[in-house]
Amino acid sequence: MPELPEVETTRRGLVPVLAGRSVARVEVLHPRMLRRQPDPVDFVPRLSGQVVGELRRRGKFLLIEVGEGLTWVFHLGMSGRMSITTREAPRHPHTRVVVRTDAGREVRMVDPRTFGFTSVLTADELAESSIARLGPDALTALPSARELASGAAGRRVATKTLLLDQRYLAGLGNIYADEVLFAAAVAGDRPAGSLSLAEVGAIRTAIGRVLADGLEHGGTSLDDLAYLLPDGRAGRHLEYLSVYGREGKPCRRCGAPIVKARINGRSSHRCPACQA
DNA sequence: AACGATCCCTGTTGGC
DNA sequence: TGCCAACAGGGATCGT
Structure with a gap:
């Protein structure tokens, strides 16, 4: 199951595909993935067309800066993973969310058990979410x-x-x-x-x-x-x-x-x- | 406040 | 062999 080393490995793999690109297309194939979005109808419009900034990680959360002041949040749950492909590649049957960049690459969240989730949050929503209550990161901020x-x-x-x-x-x-x-x-x-x-x-x-x-x-x-x-x-x-x-x-x-x-x-x- | 139990999901495994 | 219960578990939520 994805824990800190797996999420960090995922982050590093996504950086060259996402950083600096813009989001050309967003598809949600399984609405359960959006259950942490305060209002799920916000997800696609908030993400579409945005320029991707820095990709950060806090614990097992992937936090991707998009547009002006929005954060694209990912948690892989226990069976989630990210797949970087082209649009022509056949889709794994458990593909849940697909994001295509302006360079034509696709980032696909595959998650058979759907314990993972994703959302796009404003700064206020982020500050009120459980992400704001996470402890120090075990890799980058290990306490004494x-x-x-x-x-x-x-x-x-x-x-x-x-x-x-x-x-x-x-x-x-x-x-x-x-x-x-x-x-x-x-x-x-x-x-x-x-x-x-x-x-x-x-x-x-x-x-x-x-x-x-x-x-x-x-x-x-x-x-x-x-x-x-x-x-x-x-x-x-x-x-x-x-x-x-x-x-x-x-x-x-x-x-x-x-x-x-x-x-x-x-x-x-x-x-x-x-x-x- | 602290802590434990329960729930959400589905592919895999093990027992009968 | 085939079926089905048990199991796996991160995080939210609820009860004690």
Whole structure:
């Protein structure tokens, strides 16, 4: 599923196709994609004909400046991906939104499970949306260990649940949260407030390394191939995962079988020997 | 306020 | 072999 490394890889792939171009045509094939648009009828007219500016990312959100003061927002949900093609290329059956540029390229949002969404927001709408309440970006604005610890102090929620809370830190999803906790040698069901400053520091270090590794490999494409790079290639990070999806397989560090359990409804993977 | 449960979706998987 | 329930999960929302 697309998490920070996948969204950042997607952003980088879209930059040369979108930045500086104008939007020649917009097609919405599945109206559910617009459910975060305050008034869905605004989407196509707000986007059509606009010049595309900077492409930014905050956590798992893609934020694209368009026209004067508008932001084109994308979230890929759990099965969304972007595809860069020509207009002649056959459409994947789960194509949901198509945007054609004045250069004739098409950017297609493909999302079988439709958990993704897109919208074009004014500055005021953006300021009132959940995007404005996102925590610091886990890649570009990673807080200090002391700052992370102060946010965890007194919290009884499971550490992994806090890491998945996008208001605390923006960008981690289920895969990378498990990987971070393994790299930090911390069990994800530990109450967040019970962590020592050294453990929070280990988590902070692990976040930086795990996300950088994932990004270097172009993200994680699971076997179901839900996520692909915009050029259609698969991310190569799957084979580097330490715990996610490795239930019963030997821990890469100590050899003990990886255990899968649920933490607040999320499937969670850990080494019972390495993570305390 | 904090936290957990539920819902939205559909392709894939596993059990009978 | 075929069918169907269970599963996957990010984020919004609701109940406790």
